[in-house]
Amino acid sequence: MLTQAPKGTKDVLPTESGRWQVIEATMRDACARAGYREVRTPVFEHTELFLRGVGDTTDIVQKEMYTFLDKGDRSVTLKPEGTAGVVRMVLEHKLYAEAMPLKLYYLNCPNFRYEKPQSGRYREFHQFGVEAFGAPEATVDAEQIALAWRLLLGLGMEGLALHINSIGCPACRPVYHEKLRQFLSARLDTLCDTCKDRFARNPMRILDCKSPDCQRQLQGAPSILDCLCEGCQTHFDKLQAALTAMDIPFSVDPGIVRGLDYYTKTVFEIITDTGSGPLTLCGGGRYDGLVEQLGGPSLPGVGFGMGMERVLMVMESQGILPEDPGAVDVFVCTLGEAALLPGLALTHQLRQAGIRADADHMARSLKAQFKYADKCGAKYVAVLGEDELQAGVVTLRNMATREEQKIPLADVAKAIHL
């Protein structure tokens, strides 16, 4: 073999694409019912968009971006997340001048991060995401959380947990940062190197550290929730009331911080346990300052991203993947040269009638054609041999019941009941 798929990428095989289509359809439907409309943005953007949008202190920007110079010496980057591109699109086309809120979603959108791949982590992965602009109220946050939650439940998932938090706004977060620094300053020496760095740049990220040592030092640390300003506190209270009103179970987890710099107020994650540890299926939050930061008007926003591969992975582990629908519903078996073209014509006629149909293209024995029909998932087999040709009929066999009947060539489509 000349080469193989690049590290961290994955082919979707013909037996697997049906699963993708099912969850894609479920996502489209959930969005359509909530008034979200689809958008598609480019796979690559100018690098500066992510430097300013995602935040140049984040790991994503610092070490995970696929950045390169194009032939015109422009620095471009394969998008590492979905929100920045959508915000750019909203600004470029002045969509903020239209009716608010502006509710958008993107589906099966490829994202790229240069990381070491492992279970549930790819270098090219796909996200479903929604964004809503212009609405400052917590009901939008809650609506999106509900959309994600019901969607995953609707796919049949169990064992999901919704964690929410508020990380404040530019008014109250610095107050918390200062409190946290004061708390940690005495123990700075015992923190891991990464966290020493975080101490200066973004101390809240230390809460995210998985190191047992750092976690031990954090015992008794002040909580952001005790430092929220009045506006953020009200927003967070309303969010919880809205979730409760929609009967969405949640837990407040002050440890959720998120790795993207643009979040304000609401952050949330939907996680599940895979047996080898928790896995985040969906993560998002509010980003009231992002649009302005990218040179637009002051426009609040909220959104989430959901990992397509992770959704499929969890469905597989829970045994709830949709069945492969097979290739066709009707297979036309032909016997002998004389039946070949009439068989082709019949297949064509069935296809015109909207029926998934195929015929033998390998001049195989009837037995082999039946085996192939079975493997294709055919519900019916239409046999066209010498006898049938003379009578102008086919022998139509229901593969499940084994019943056979002679059907005039012109009436085959009507006799198919799927």
Added chain:
RNA sequence: GUGGGUAUAGUUCAGCGGUUAGAGCGUCAGAUUGUGGCUCUGAAUGUCGUGGGUUCGAUUCCCACUACCCACCCCA
């Protein structure tokens, strides 16, 4: 970027310092010359990951490289 494991048929995996490298599943065919799933019989398919070393001899032992899997970091 750090650490651990693995690499043999399409696939899942056995195996051994020594003739011709095996099995299950899958594929194809026959048993049934016009009928699938089950059963039985048979057949095809391998640079034993790549390169080097040790050796009379290496798929087997050693080293390097590469790829894949897993964990850390981080995240969808």
